[in-house]
Amino acid sequence: MKASIYYEKGDIRYEEISVPEIGDGEILMEMEACGLCGTDIHKAQDGTVKGPVVLGHEAVGKIVKKGKNTDRFNIGDRIITAIHVPCFTCHYCNKGQYTLCGQFKNTNIEPGGFAEYIRIPEEHVKHLVHIVPDGVSVEEATLAEPVACCIHGLKAADIQTGDSVMVMGAGQIGSIHGQLAKLKGADKVIITDISEFKLRKAKELGVEYTVNVLNENLGERVNEITRGKGLDIIIIAAGNFSLLAEAVSLLGRGGKIIVFSPFDKDNMVEIDAGRFFRDEISIIGTYSVTPYDFPEAMDIIEKKKINIKDMITHTFPLEKLKEAIELAADPGNESLKIIITA
Known part of the structure; x- marks a missing residue:
């Protein structure tokens, strides 16, 4: 063969x-x-x-x-x-x-x-x-496998009805996360990237808000969209470790960051550690997929619940x-x- x-x-x-x-x-x-x-x-x-x-x-x-x-x-x-x-x-x-x-x-x-x-x-x-x-x-x-991986990640996010969610990275995984977040009940979904093509595709796939971080101020856009409340969930779907510090700064009180994309072993980043106590934020890593995520993924694809x-x-x-x-x-x-x- x-x-x-x-x-x-x-x-x-x-x-x-x-x-x-x-x-x-x-x-x-x-x-x-x-x-x-x-x-x-x-x-x-x-x-x-x-x-x-x-x-x-x-x-x-x-x-x-x-x-x-x-x-x-x-x-x-x-x-x-x-x-x-x-x-x-x-x-x-x-x-x-x-x-x-x-x-x-x-x-x-x-x-x-x-x-x-x-x-x-x-x-x-x-x-x-x-x-x-x-x-x-x-x-x-x-x-089915990447959708199931994203379902596994979103279980850790525990999106609630009315949440504001931002996905950092509009690649294939980010586009799935953005669609699933809306399906799970998020009120506002933002997706960021530096590629106009990927952001345009995200819009076509149903993501409401897109931000090109090369020419837009992300903090100002988040404040505008969330009316100053900050984000409930941030999903890092791009392998850039510097996004973690930015995510911590944009997260609302009680919010969660899902680190979905891998960072290299020796990457170091400085974050505002006081927010863990002061605002009860969480940073959660998720990896791969479990066998229990596939039936839901296949149902979503078969019934065309996302594009x-x-x-x-x-x-x-x-x-x-x-x-x-x-x-x-x-x-x-x-x-x-x-x-x-x-």
Whole structure:
């Protein structure tokens, strides 16, 4: 079979590799589409993983082979899956903190989403594989995983009816967060970025307020929109650690900051620590997705509760993964969600 394999920064090769063998409880999926995630772009552009490795985890396809004890699925079923599975029995799992489980990052699909065929291990088959509903395209279905990730993050935010929410970053994840915040009952939703294209897309997707921080004063706009109250929830959906200090300054009393995007290990930022006591603010980090977030994500996509289809700006064939990553990584290009197809 063919796969696009990352070797090192700037070096992605479309090569022949062996089709994975499956065992009992496992499924072999023929990949039909796989979303290009921001983490894939970060790994490839910044060389944060050691190659050779097949990236990609937002995979959708059809079952072409299955092992014993997979009776709830049939050959030909169109399915989605994700990449990591918790153990459900450890200290963290017992507290509902599934993404902190020691097993979580040690579980993977094989070889990765950017390959023609993918082995789905038994743990994934049990907990992470879902049938794609009729009427949902394979391209739309690839967004189930990022939507589920955002649902996981918004659980920590606990948006209440009437809240004012700001999303910092209007990329693919920020655009999902902005739409979900409105769906969860937020009264006012603001999204910020430096890209006029992404801000225009956010407006088209239904986000009420957009702010280009290159030419608008964000503090003044927040005061205007919230009538001086400040923001109830701020979601950082861009990997710029300096946004944290700005978020603390813009948060209203009792507000929450959700750090959704990763920052580098040694990033240091100075914040007004007195606000924790004085104003009872919270800063919460969220990572990845749990198996329990997928049913809601699929329901949202199937019933078109948010606009997924118009987020997709480009599709590339599997052999053009390198070009797709280069397009997505260049902030001057007008791209939002890119899908890789087999």
